[in-house]
Amino acid sequence: MEKSDRAIPLRAIDNYGKTIQKCKVVLSDYPDSKYVNDAILLMAKAQFYRSEYDDAISNLKIIYGQGSDQQVAEAKYWSAVCKWKKGKTQTAINELSEIIKISSDSNIKAQCHLSLAEISSELDRDDEFLFHLEEGAKIIKDRAEKGIVYNKLADIAFNNENYIVAEGAYKEVIKNSLTKVKIENAHLQLLKISRIQGDHRSAERKIKSMVVDEKFKNIKGNLELELVQLYIAQKDIDNAVVRLESIIKDYERTKTSSEAYFLLGQIHLSDIWKPEFAKEKFTQVKKEYNRSEYGPISDSKIKAIDAYNKSLEDLKIYETIKADTVLKDTVVSDSINNKIIKPSESYEELLYHIGDIEAFSFERLDSGVVFFKKILEHDSDSKFYPKALFTLSLIYSDINDSLNSEKYKNILLSQFPSSDYTSYLFKNNDIDKEIRPIELLFSKAESLWDSNPQLSMEAFKKVIQADSLSEISASAAYFLGYQYDFTFAEADSAHKYYQWLTLRHPKSEQNNLAKSRAKILKQLVIAAKNDSITTVN
Template identity: 20%
Template sequence: KKGNKAYMDKFRKSAEKCEKVIAWYPNSRWMDDAIYLLGLNFYEQDQFDRAERKFRELLEYYPDSPFAPWSYLYLGKIYIKRGKVSDAMFYLTMAKKSGDKRVIEEVTKEELKVYLEDGEHEKVINLGNEYIKKYPAKKEEIMKLIADAYLSKGDTTRAMFYYKKTMGENTPDSLKIKLGEIYMGKNMPDSAISLLKGINNPDAKILLAKAYVKTGMPDSAIASIEEIARIRRDKYSLISNILLSEIYQAKGDTTGMMKTLKKAKGLSVDDPLKEFALRKYNYYIDLERSKTDSTFNDSILAEDLYLYAEALYLYAGKPDEAIRVFLKLEREYPEFYLRKKSMFARAYLYLNYLHDTLSALKLLDTITTFQDTSIYVKKARELLNEIQKNTTNSKTTE
């Protein structure tokens, strides 16, 4: 499989042989072969700058080589990976001019990738269905791109239909993970479990753990990601430790929750989730201290709770939970100086994440009744007026 050591070693050794041919036999009639193969080996090793230099070298010195169209094709692929759509299309067009059927088949597939990268989902779907009939040898790859287009536009039902049509004995793990994510989005964790079990991939194991949690199987979830959380020191470890902390919390295991949160916040990983782990850890540490320390200042705990609620939607992407924690803060600390900010944050989440305009309006209206000139009372009035104005304009238009 691409990415594993044996696969990469194969191309590394091949590249070394090509370099020797170029160095020892500079006048060889097979020089263009060697240059092209060297570029291809660099490409397969994800060394795109080196690959580009070799493909350009071939085009400069051997423009009539049978490998010239393929060099244009791979230059197009390199620029797709770099996200440079116009450059990619230039090289793909040059490749297509060769008239070589095999090159053209590859180009059509790569063009669909460019359109997908450019957000032209309908174009990918329409052209893709045409190309399936025209180039049946590329049917499976084209169907995956059509599925990707449907997924990008949010049509998970059609995406799932096309993904399933491409599945067989050698279905790549990446496709199974995509389908697993769709199943989870459709609240079908059992289907996700049957698909992901046995895949030795951190993305798959984390998704599998989430599916186990959904089906009420926390011990199986722990078993799925425990090793990732313990051994790795990367983003996967961060995600796994945070997920484990939530599982332990649901089981009432405070020690397990704190241990995994501590591991998560201590990882040398540049990711927003680390800030979430830190804030959650700080809140629960201070919560335990407040239970035994009679002199503990409640305002510190209130600030911790606010920061934790904020992190739930800013870094963890959990607006529902953030609302619950903000509400807990307002009820338990009604005199807290950040109460109005907390209420405004809830209104913002209702409006922009949950699309619950009625709840947002009620909350904003409550904030405006406070008899002070704080910035959040002012912001609430402005937002309330804006919503009411938009509602009036909408009704007038209708």
């Protein structure tokens, strides 16, 4: 189950071929042997793994007439999964479900549930996937395999925010897994679940007892970091900072200190509001551990802080010019204005950029809202005026302030009925009377794909650049991520666009499709960096 989504190595394919030849020798040289049925079953399994499904099914049918009850049940299972691999998914589901009903063999039942889980995953049936995975885990007798399946169940349930299932599964990992790392990780995940569910006092007691327990010395740093997360969850920022400063000293030049620096940067950006100090902390993340998973996020935070400061400086230039215009001596005023070089961005664009960084990069929604509202106090002809209305409506919707959300939504509808932003917010209403410009861009990008994929990819990027907030841009980003993932095999580029969806369109259908793949790609990107780096600075 743990390797079900990985390609079978060529060496294994070759070994399966040798197994088939040996089985054929048994069948031809010893036709009366008591091992004939076992040889047929083994040959059919090897044929399955070599994707020789028709040959496997033909051999399995022989077992139906001459095998024991247990062999027949096993043959029916392998026949069903062969049909699944051939594309007869519903037939496979029906046959596997029937085997579960009639079979008394717990191992066969477990295999059926695990295969049904894989089929459900393939069909994006999340509830059925978790159900069959959990049922399979319950039935499995082998402790090691039980631990593997429960670990997979727990991780998937946790990522899907199904914390009740995840909690039970992680407890089973602790009981059954033979891998120390997975048992330690299960303990950490249980603490996270307690924190997420608000059971802070219980989690804090457990962490403090585990930190002094020699059994958990390998994850002591992780436990310290989880304690910090508990403090942050309780808005106890002072204790969080004190603990993080201690971690930095105790775990110097490690993944633990790297994460501690990242959390300090986050705190000074979102809670204490010292952006320059936050930048210093983010800069330390890769210096502590240059393969840190927080490295790319820290880099983006540093860029956001620099862009924020630059936009603020440019905004001050406009304010200086505005102040000069009130001078009574217009000749002097004109002279001063001629010496001042205006920024390339408009005043409204700078306001929007600052608000965007405040709200979405720094996670300071209230501050971001202030800048978006300032746009509404200025030129209503600016293209950032409807964009600000749109963003305010979404922000208030996300914080469940329906009154303000509807207010800005309706202003947008009344003043800009034909804009892309209006059509997005009212996409279930019939207010689209003609094709929008961004739809034309998207259509052009689509039409280029068959004749010139590279040009098409560039055209899809222009869709995103034209309007990052439009629902069309979410489709463009998903297309880019998908093609970089499966056509061009560029994991880092694919991950970039999948992550963009998470940041810009977290509730979109495209993000729902991309997020599970994004998690896999994140690990691949980190692994690739690990392979390319031989030293830690």
